[in-house]
Amino acid sequence: MPNDSPQPTRRGRQALIIGSLVGVLVLALWTWRSETSRPAAPVRPSQSYSQTLELARDGKPGAARLLYQQLARDDLADERRIALLAELPNYPSPQALKLLKAQLDHESLAVSLAAVESAVRLLPGHHLAVVLGPLLSADEPALRLNATLALTRLSPDELGLYFAALQHSAEAFQHDLAQQPPTVQNRMQLGRLYRQTGDNALALSALEDAVQLAPDNLLAALARIEQLDDNQQADQARQLMRQLLEKHPDSALLQHALGIWLRDHGQAEFALLSLARAAELAADNNDYRYDLAVMLHTLEQLEAAQKQLQQILQNQPANRRARVLLIQYARESGQLQNVQVLLAQLEQQNPDDPALQQGL
Incomplete structure (x- = not known):
C-alpha cells in the first residue's frame, strides 16, 4: 500500500538544511562570545x-x-x-x-x-x-x-630644562616645611632645599636646629659640617669633625665622611687612611669599600684597588657598579682574560646591560 504521508519537497529540504546550519552557527557564535568574555587568566612567570x-x-x-x-x-x-x-x-x-x-x-x-x-x-x-x-x-x-x-644632588647642567622647575618646587617646600613643628627629618630636608636655592645661611640654621634636636644624630652633624664648608667656614667644620671623631672614634660613618672630606680638599694620602679605616670598621659596607678602591686607583695602587672590588663581588655578586669598575681596572692592567670572564658573567646576568652594548 502506498505511503500517503507527505514527502518534503526539494525547497523544503533546502530550508531545513539552511535552518540547521544557522542554528549551528548561532550556537558556535554564542560559545565563542562566552569564551572571549571571560577574563584571561593572568600569565604567571616561570619563577616565583x-x-x-x-x-x-x-x-x-x-x-x-x-x-x-x-x-x-x-x-x-x-x-x-x-x-x-x-x-x-x-x-x-x-x-x-x-x-x-x-x-x-x-x-x-x-x-x-x-x-x-x-x-x-x-x-x-x-x-x-x-x-x-x-x-x-x-x-x-x-x-x-x-x-x-x-x-637637588644634580648640577644645573644635568638638570637642564628642569632647573627652574626644581627651584620653584624647592621654594614651595621651604615655606611648607618651615611652618611644620621642627623635627630632625624636616630640618635636614629644609637645609637641603635652602642649599639648592643658594640660601646658605638659612640652610646652616636649619641644620643647626636638627643637631640641637638630636645631638647624637651623626647624619645631622655631618650635614652641618658640609654646610659650614660650603659657607667658607672650613676651620669651624674641621673643628666639629675633630670633636665628633674624638667622641665616636670607631664610627665607620665618620671615618668615611672624613675620608671624603680629605679627598675633596686634595689630601688623597690622608683620605686613603680614613677610607681604609671605614672599610675595616664596616667590612660589609660595599659602598665604603668601593670608595676605597677608587682612592687606591687614584694613588696608582691598581692591584690593591682590584682586590677591594673583588671583595665586593664576593660579598655581593650582583653589584654591577663594582663589576663594571673592576672590568675597567683589569683592562688598564692588561688582564684581558679576566676582562673576558667578568664580561661573560655580566652578560649572563643581564644580556641587555648598556656596558655590553657600548663595548666596555
Whole structure:
C-alpha cells in the first residue's frame, strides 16, 4: 500500500538544511562570545617571586629577565614590588627603564617612592632629571617632595630644562616645611632645599636646629659640617669633625665622611687612611669599600684597588657598579682574560646591560 504521508519537497529540504546550519552557527557564535568574555587568566612567570629575588640578589644567570617578569606583573603585593625595585639598579636596560617609569606612576604611594629611590641609583645625572623632572608637578605632595630632594644632588647642567622647575618646587617646600613643628627629618630636608636655592645661611640654621634636636644624630652633624664648608667656614667644620671623631672614634660613618672630606680638599694620602679605616670598621659596607678602591686607583695602587672590588663581588655578586669598575681596572692592567670572564658573567646576568652594548 502506498505511503500517503507527505514527502518534503526539494525547497523544503533546502530550508531545513539552511535552518540547521544557522542554528549551528548561532550556537558556535554564542560559545565563542562566552569564551572571549571571560577574563584571561593572568600569565604567571616561570619563577616565583622568592626565587627571583634570591637570584637577583645573588647575581645569577638570567636574573635580569626574571626580575623584569616579576615587576611586569599586575598582581604583585606592594611590599614585594618594593623589594624588587631595590634590586633593579643592578640590572639596567631599556626594559628596566620602562618598568621603572611604570612604578613611578603606580597607584601605591609607597611603590612610587621606592621607585624614586631606585631611579637615583639606576640613572646618571641628566637621565635622572628627565625621568624625575615630571614629578615636580605631581599631585601627591610626598612624591613631589621626594623627587625634589632627589634632584637637588644634580648640577644645573644635568638638570637642564628642569632647573627652574626644581627651584620653584624647592621654594614651595621651604615655606611648607618651615611652618611644620621642627623635627630632625624636616630640618635636614629644609637645609637641603635652602642649599639648592643658594640660601646658605638659612640652610646652616636649619641644620643647626636638627643637631640641637638630636645631638647624637651623626647624619645631622655631618650635614652641618658640609654646610659650614660650603659657607667658607672650613676651620669651624674641621673643628666639629675633630670633636665628633674624638667622641665616636670607631664610627665607620665618620671615618668615611672624613675620608671624603680629605679627598675633596686634595689630601688623597690622608683620605686613603680614613677610607681604609671605614672599610675595616664596616667590612660589609660595599659602598665604603668601593670608595676605597677608587682612592687606591687614584694613588696608582691598581692591584690593591682590584682586590677591594673583588671583595665586593664576593660579598655581593650582583653589584654591577663594582663589576663594571673592576672590568675597567683589569683592562688598564692588561688582564684581558679576566676582562673576558667578568664580561661573560655580566652578560649572563643581564644580556641587555648598556656596558655590553657600548663595548666596555
